[in-house]
Structures are given as structure tokens and as C-alpha cells.
Amino acid sequence: MSLELQDIRKSFGPVRANDGVSLSIxxxxxxxxxxxxxxxxxxxxxxxxxxxxxxxxxxxxxxTPLALSSPRDGIRAGIGMLHQDPLVFLPFSxxxxxxxxxxxxxRVDRDAGRGALLETGERFGFSFDPDSPARSLSVGERQQLxxxxxxxxxxxxxxxxxxxxxxxxxxxxxxFEILRSLAAEGMIVAFVSHKLEEVEELCDxxxxxxxxxxxxxxxxxxxxxxxxxxxxxxxxxxxxPTPPPFGEPVLDVDRVILRERVVTTAELDVSVRQGExxxxxxxxxSGQRMLLRAAAGLLRPISGRIDVHxxxxxxxxxxxxxxxxxxxxxxxxxxxxLVSGLTVAEHVLLARGSDRFFIDTDEAHEQAxxxxxxxAIVGTPGSxxxxxxxxxxxxxxxxxxxxxxxxLLMEHPTRxxxxxxxxxxxxxxLERREAGAAIVFASADLDELLRYSDRIVVFxxxxxxxxxxxxxxxxxxxxxxxxGKERV
Amino acid sequence: MNHTWPSRLLGVAVPLVLALVVSVVLLQLAxxxxxxxxxxxxxxxxxxxxxxxxxxxxxxxxxxxxxxxxVTFAAGLxxxxxxxxxxxxxxxxxxxxxxxxxxxxxxxxxxxxAGVVGGLLWALLAxxxxxxxxxxxxxxGLGLDFxxxxxxxxxxxxxxxxxxxxxTSGTDLFRxxxxxxxxxxxxxPVIPVVLTVLAVVLVYVLMxxxxxxxxxxxxxxxxxxxxxxxxxxxxxxxxxxxxCGALAGLAGAILVSSVFHKLVPAVSGGYGxxxxxxxxxxxxxxxxxxxxxxxxxxxxVGSTQLSLRLDLDSSLGGVLxxxxxxxxxxxxxxxxxxxxxxxxxxxxxxx
Numbered sequence: 058m059s060l061e062l063q064d065i066r067k068s069f070g071p072v073r074a075n076d077g078v079s080l081s082i083x084x085x086x087x088x089x090x091x092x093x094x095x096x097x098x099x100x101x102x103x104x105x106x107x108x109x110x111x112x113x114x115x116x117x118x119x120x121t122p123l124a125l126s127s128p129r130d131g132i133r134a135g136i137g138m139l140h141q142d143p144l145v146f147l148p149f150s151x152x153x154x155x156x157x158x159x160x161x162x163x164r165v166d167r168d169a170g171r172g173a174l175l176e177t178g179e180r181f182g183f184s185f186d187p188d189s190p191a192r193s194l195s196v197g198e199r200q201q202l203x204x205x206x207x208x209x210x211x212x213x214x215x216x217x218x219x220x221x222x223x224x225x226x227x228x229x230x231x232x233f234e235i236l237r238s239l240a241a242e243g244m245i246v247a248f249v250s251h252k253l254e255e256v257e258e259l260c261d262x263x264x265x266x267x268x269x270x271x272x273x274x275x276x277x278x279x280x281x282x283x284x285x286x287x288x289x290x291x292x293x294x295x296x297x298p299t300p301p302p303f304g305e306p307v308l309d310v311d312r313v314i315l316r317e318r319v320v321t322t323a324e325l326d327v328s329v330r331q332g333e334x335x336x337x338x339x340x341x342x343s344g345q346r347m348l349l350r351a352a353a354g355l356l357r358p359i360s361g362r363i364d365v366h367x368x369x370x371x372x373x374x375x376x377x378x379x380x381x382x383x384x385x386x387x388x389x390x391x392x393x394x395l396v397s398g399l400t401v402a403e404h405v406l407l408a409r410g411s412d413r414f415f416i417d418t419d420e421a422h423e424q425a426x427x428x429x430x431x432x433a434i435v436g437t438p439g440s441x442x443x444x445x446x447x448x449x450x451x452x453x454x455x456x457x458x459x460x461x462x463x464x465l466l467m468e469h470p471t472r473x474x475x476x477x478x479x480x481x482x483x484x485x486x487l488e489r490r491e492a493g494a495a496i497v498f499a500s501a502d503l504d505e506l507l508r509y510s511d512r513i514v515v516f517x518x519x520x521x522x523x524x525x526x527x528x529x530x531x532x533x534x535x536x537x538x539x540x541g542k543e544r545v
Numbered sequence: 546m547n548h549t550w551p552s553r554l555l556g557v558a559v560p561l562v563l564a565l566v567v568s569v570v571l572l573q574l575a576x577x578x579x580x581x582x583x584x585x586x587x588x589x590x591x592x593x594x595x596x597x598x599x600x601x602x603x604x605x606x607x608x609x610x611x612x613x614x615x616v617t618f619a620a621g622l623x624x625x626x627x628x629x630x631x632x633x634x635x636x637x638x639x640x641x642x643x644x645x646x647x648x649x650x651x652x653x654x655x656x657x658x659a660g661v662v663g664g665l666l667w668a669l670l671a672x673x674x675x676x677x678x679x680x681x682x683x684x685x686g687l688g689l690d691f692x693x694x695x696x697x698x699x700x701x702x703x704x705x706x707x708x709x710x711x712x713t714s715g716t717d718l719f720r721x722x723x724x725x726x727x728x729x730x731x732x733x734p735v736i737p738v739v740l741t742v743l744a745v746v747l748v749y750v751l752m753x754x755x756x757x758x759x760x761x762x763x764x765x766x767x768x769x770x771x772x773x774x775x776x777x778x779x780x781x782x783x784x785x786x787x788x789c790g791a792l793a794g795l796a797g798a799i800l801v802s803s804v805f806h807k808l809v810p811a812v813s814g815g816y817g818x819x820x821x822x823x824x825x826x827x828x829x830x831x832x833x834x835x836x837x838x839x840x841x842x843x844x845x846v847g848s849t850q851l852s853l854r855l856d857l858d859s860s861l862g863g864v865l866x867x868x869x870x871x872x873x874x875x876x877x878x879x880x881x882x883x884x885x886x887x888x889x890x891x892x893x894x895x896x
Contacts, residue, residue: 396767
């Protein structure tokens with residue numbers, strides 16, 4: 058049995074998520090799909106499982122082309138997808154979850170289902186109580202339940218999308234054992250990850266993706282340098298000249314523990330001074346976003362203390378952080394930042410915190426025109442925010458940033474931007490730094506981290522792995538650390 | 546989406562024509578001469594000064610409720626509780642009419658103020674249930690609708706029952722000082738009409754020309770972005786409820802003082818729910834409410850004429866209104882689906 062993907066293409070607006078991906082997976086092998094965030098892995102797997110449809114290309118299973126237009130088609134073809142967040146209905150019992158999606162019309166054979174659940178459990182070493190509520194399961198157990206369900210539904214192929222996020226080490230070991238034995242039984246197993254270490258440990262063969270394309274394949278074991286080079290594919294550039302000396306501390310994060318959904322961080326310590334730029338590196342979901350949100354006053358720490366300009370703001374409302382000169386620009390520009398349906402002029406009005414009740418339309422348009430000229434935004438005061446390109450949305454967000462901001466927190470400041478816009482954004486950010494602001498930004502772009510940061514804080518699964526001096530760090534070192542490995 | 550004048554006009558005109566066609570077919574099926582029926586509908590609503598007066602009396606509460614709903618819709622809220630807010634305003638105004646001494650100008654002013662306050666507080670309750678209790682405003686509002694109408698019935702057959710007999714036909718008539726004065730033999734309700742026009746202008750200015758309106762729109766369109774921009778979203782949500790409740794309560798006070806001259810069980814008359822349809826038809830815009838509500842009011846008042854003259858049920862007017870709204874929403878939805886198809890899935894993927 059083999060699965061073949063032929064020239065898969067999928068675009069989201071101007072973004073080519075999959076740009077002619079061809080790939081073949083044999084049964085009996087554990088096939089890894091490796092790539093950094095945004096490389097197009099998830100899109101490809103969603104197409105394969107019928108969750109979204111490709112613009113072009115074919116999926117061929119055992120020589121038969123498949124027509125996949127919904128997840129139902131995927132399951133019928135024997136393709137089982139294990140999503141990053143297991144699709145478990147929490148109020149239902151374990152057994153009901155197991156039976157969901159099973160065929161057989163209106164009648165549900167609960168006894169047969171119970172037998173099958175217990176049997177699968179026994180085979181793989183899962184211990185479920187079929188009648189306990191699903192919400193009592195840990196993330197790892199939910200995943201086990203989902204695997205058991207997919208196998209029972211007759212999956213001949215298993216796709217796992219970043220399955221190790223949020224599960225314990227023991228559960229991970231068990232998961233890997235199961236995957237190995239399933240592959241040995243002749244199942245096709247595709248393992249999607251951006252963690253080098255896991256792919257090295259588990260997979261027989263690896264396909265590496267970058268920017269929507271397949272950039273290489275390798276039999277394992279394979280030297281880690283080669284994988285890193287394929288993943289990031291770059292000649293690493295030199296960093297910028299030394300910045301002026303730093304001023305007083307602006308942000309002091311002291312032994313802070315954060316929790317969001319299933320992820321809990323270790324104690325985090327970060328200190329940022331006036332005029333300093335600190336880059337946060339790490340795989341998506343390693344804790345960088347949580348730290349930014351905590352520093353912005355949007356995520357309350359479980360313990361520890363957050364000082365801004367020497368004032369303890371721990372547990373204070375978001376408003377208090379804003380008043381202290383903290384400003385946060387999240388990655389989802391249209392989701393958290395701009396308001397679809399409102400115009401550029403209306404955004405400028407909202408950002409200028411004037412308290413006058415009536416709006417002076419002429420003045421508002423004047424201000425908007427000034428912002429448009431100042432930040433070279435392609436648009437008019439009357440353009441709705443959603444009509445702007447990604448680069449222009451980011452320019453608008455920068456224009457909306459108060460001039461006296463003291464701590465600027467940014468998530469992926471140039472993600473999805475063309476080179477010109479990215480340069481423009483950083484020129485403006487460096488100006489803010491000159492004016493005395495401190496900048497903390499999270500990025501998946503190694504070049505950006507090395508070029509603009511003074512220090513780089515590397516996160517790995519919820520803890521700070523290392524704090525690096527950006528001037529003395531090489532791209533290779535950083536790439537290794539992001540994957541959780543120290544270079545030997 | 547395109548919001549230019551011609552396209553919006555087309556968006557109303559096409560369903561309007563379609564709805565008329567459907568009505569003609571329905572009338573034909575009911576065995577009535579369709580064009581005679583439509584003529585009667587016109588006659589019965591604007592055929593004489595007295596009919597115009599009746600139509601205006603229905604237009605006032607409908608427009609007030611719709612104007613309030615524009616504000617809650619802008620904040621992203623489905624204020625189903627508007628019916629209950631009308632009833633709360635009516636109850637508060639009735640209390641003033643029964644308990645407060647004084648001359649007509651004093652009593653009527655106090656009744657209107659009481660109506661505003663009653664509706665406002667009732668809406669605030671729905672708002673607090675939402676922001677603090679986590680109760681969806683649709684369920685909270687619906688529950689409070691039942692509570693308000695239950696309270697009205699209790700008062701009518703209990704503490705405020707008519708002398709000697711308790712009847713669900715309503716309380717005793719108010720004393721003359723509590724009757725809203727009218728103009729001319731046709732009893733045109735000039736004061737309510739003026740108040741309503743003022744309310745529409747107020748909502749229009751509020752939504753178009755003030756920071757309050759702008760922030761409210763930001764909260765309604767994207768709560769997370771609004772919060773990040775430093776807008777106190779909870780306060781704005783409550784404020785939207787209060788503005789809507791105040792206008793609905795005013796409608797309730799006008800209904801008891803100008804139309805019924807007493808508190809009746811179904812005092813809100815469905816104007817709140819109908820107001821939701823008016824706002825949907827108006828595309829959530831204040832400027833369109835008044836004419837659309839006028840059309841709805843005319844159809845509602847005119848259709849009573851059908852039952853008198855053609856032996857048809859007057860609910861036909863309701864059918865016409867319902868079909869019209871369904872068609873408008875269907876057309877809008879169809880256009881949205883079509884434009885979404887072309888950019889399918891674009892939103893659910895991270896770049």
C-alpha cells in the first residue's frame with residue numbers, strides 16, 4: 058500500500074500555502090513531515106484528510122485517485138487524522154466519544170462499541186473507563202481515545218499533527234511505541250512536527266517542507282545539520298552594529314509561571330531595559346506568546362511578579378498596563394488589533410484616545426491622511442481595514458501605536474509581509490527604540506531575530522532554554538536550540 | 546460588501562416586489578381579488594386622516610423599538626428582550642398615571658420619564674445577566690420578556706384590578722390628565738411623533754458622529770480588538786442595552802398614555818419583535834428605519850381593513866411582512882454566501 062500526493066496546490070488569497078507539493082509515503086514506514094511554522098505542513102495534511110480542498114493536484118491511494126471534499130470522505134478512504142487538539146466532546150462519556158462518527162444508521166450498538174474500546178485499549182496499553190466523562194481525561198488520554206476510535210473506524214492511514222503538544226513524557230513514549238507497532242503492521246503513518254528531536258527519534262524517513270514546497274527528503278538517521286539547513290534553508294547573515302547603551306529597566310518578569318489551556322510554563326525570568334530589543338525565539342506554542350500576553354497585562358500569572366518601569370503591575374487590569382506605556386501588537390492583525398468593517402480614519406480615531414464626545418469628521422480625515430502619509434499606507438481614509446494588504450495593515454497598526462509608548466510587545470512583526478514592508482516596519486521600530494522605547498518581539502524568522510535583537514531568549518516547551526547575546530550567536534546554533542538541542 | 550445607495554435601494558426594492566408577487570399569489574389562493582385587496586390595504590392605512598393617524602400610532606412604538614435596536618445590534622447584541630423592555634416602560638408609566646397627582650403636562654412628562662427609566666433598568670438587567678452572569682442576551686432577554694408580561698398580567702388582575710371585577714382586558718382607564726393630547730378630529734398623536742423623530746435623529750447622530758458610536762461599533766464588530774485598543778467593552782455593552790431599553794420604555798409609556806389609556810396584558814403588541822425585522826430590513830442603519838417602519842405600520846393597520854371588507858383574516862398583513870423580511874435576509878445571505886465561496890477558507894488558515 059502506498060499513498061501519493063501529486064502536485065498539490067492551495068492558496069489562501071495571495072499566500073501560496075502549498076505550491077506544487079509531491080510526496081509519496083509507503084506503508085510500513087514512519088514518515089515524518091518536518092518544517093517550521095507556516096511551511097505548509099498543516100495545510101497539506103488538512104487536504105489529505107478532506108478538511109479543506111486543494112486548488113489543484115491529486116491524492117492517490119494504492120493507485121486509486123481519491124475525491125476528498127469533506128472529512129467524511131477522508132474517513133471512508135481510510136485516512137484517519139489526529140488533530141493537534143483532539144476532537145473530543147467533553148460532556149460526553151468516553152464510550153459515547155468512541156461511538157461518534159461510527160456507521161450503522163440510527164441504532165448504536167453500545168455493547169459492541171464497549172467491547173471494541175476495551176479490546177483496543179488492552180492491545181495498546183490504554184486504560185479507559187468507558188463510562189467516565191471525557192473531561193476527566195488528560196490531553197494524552199484524549200489522544201489515545203481518538204487513536205482507538207480512528208482505528209475502529211477502519212483507518213488504514215494515520216496522520217498525526219504535532220501530537221506531542223501538551224502530553225506527558227510517559228504518554229509520549231507510549232504514543233511512539235504504538236506508532237511503531239502500527240507501522241510494523243503495515244499501516245501508513247505520517248507524523249507532522251517541527252521538533253527535530255522527535256522526528257529523529259521516531260521516523261524512518263523524513264520530508265522537509267519550506268514555504269509551501271518540498272525542499273528535501275532524507276532517510277533516517279540523517280545528520281541534524283542537514284535537516285536544520287533544509288528547514289531554514291539560509292545563509293545566515295551578520296547582525297546589525299552595536300546599539301547605544303541601555304537605560305533603566307522597563308520590564309522585569311520575575312519567576313513568573315503562566316498557564317493557558319493545556320500548557321503551563323516553568324518559572325520565567327526576563328528583564329528588558331530602555332532602548333533594548335529582545336527577540337523571543339522558539340517553536341510556536343513554546344511560551345513566547347504567553348510571555349508577551351502576560352507582559353501586556355492580558356494573561357494573569359499563576360505566580361511571580363511583573364514590574365513595568367519599577368512598578369509592580371502583577372494582576373492589574375489591562376488598562377493599567379496601557380497607562381504604563383505598554384503596547385501589544387499580536388500576530389492576528391485582523392483578529393486582534395484591527396476591526397473589520399471600520400475604515401482607516403475610524404481606526405485612527407479609536408487609537409487617539411480623545412475624550413471629546415462628538416467626532417469632527419474633517420479633523421479625523423486630516424489625521425488619517427497624516428498617518429497614511431507618515432507610514433506610507435496604500436489606502437485612503439475611507440478604506441476598510443480588511444481591504445488593506447497585510448503589510449499595510451501592519452503599517453496602520455504601527456500608526457495607531459501611541460507616540461509615547463515605552464514598551465512595545467510584538468508577535469511576528471513581519472510575518473507574511475513582503476521585503477519592502479518588513480524593512481519599513483523595522484525602520485520604524487528602530488526609530489521607536491532611538492526614542493527610548495524597549496521592544497520585545499517573538500518571531501519564527503531566524504534572520505530577523507539575529508539581525509535586530511540585542512539578546513535572544515530561546516523558549517522550548519514552556520521554559521526558557523537559553524538567553525543568547527545576538528552578536529555572538531550563529532544561525533546554526535539558534536536553529537539547534539529552537540529544536541531543543543544544544544549543539545555538541 | 547457594497548453599501549452604496551443604489552445597491553441598498555435595490556436590496557430593498559427587489560424583495561419588496563417579490564413579496565408583493567407572493568402576496569398576490571396568496572390572495573388568489575385565498576379566493577380574494579388580489580388587486581382589490583391591495584387597494585383596500587392602501588385605503589385602510591393612508592386613505593383618510595383618521596387612518597393616517599392610526600398608522601402613525603403604530604409607527605411610533607415600532608420606530609422607537611427599532612431605533613433602540615440599531616444601537617444594540619451595533620454592539621453585536623441580539624436584544625430579544627426589547628418586548629419586555631416595552632412592557633416595563635408601560636408598567637412604570639401606568640404606576641405614575643395611577644399614583645401621581647398633578648396637571649396633564651406634569652403627569653404625562655413624568656409618565657414618559659418613568660417609561661424611559663423602567664425600560665432602561667429592565668434592559669440593564671439583561672445586560673448584567675450577560676456580562677456578569679454569562680447568560681446569552683437572547684435567552685436572558687426572552688426570559689425577561691416572559692417575566693415582564695407576567696408581571697403586567699399580575700398587576701392587571703391583582704393590585705391594579707378594575708373596580709369590583711378582575712379582568713384580563715386591562716386596568717381602569719387612566720384619568721384624563723394622563724391621556725396624551727392629540728391634534729384635530731383625527732386625533733393625530735403629534736407629541737409621540739415628534740419624540741420619535743427626535744429619537745431617530747439622536748440614534749443617527751450617536752452612531753454616525755460620536756466617539757461613543759464608533760467605539761460601540763468596534764466592540765460589536767471585534768470585541769478582542771476593541772479590548773486591545775483599550776475600550777472598556779463591558780461598559781459599552783451595558784450602555785447599548787440602556788439606550789435601547791430607554792427607547793423601548795418610552796414606546797411602552799406612549800402606548801399606555803396615547804393608545805390604550807390603560808395597562809393591557811399584551812401592551813407591547815409585538816412591536817419589539819417587529820422592530821427586529823425592521824432593523825434587519827434597514828441593514829442596521831438608523832436612517833432607513835423611519836420609512837421602513839412606516840411601511841410596516843401601514844401594512845399592519847391596513848390589513849384590518851381586509852378582514853372587514855373581504856372577509857379575510859387580518860393576519861395576512863403579518864404574512865406579507867414576514868415574507869418580505871425573509872426575502873431580504875435570503876437575498877443578503879445568498880450574496881454573502883456567494884462572495885464567501887470565492888474566497889473560501891481564507892479566514893481559517895494562519896498565513
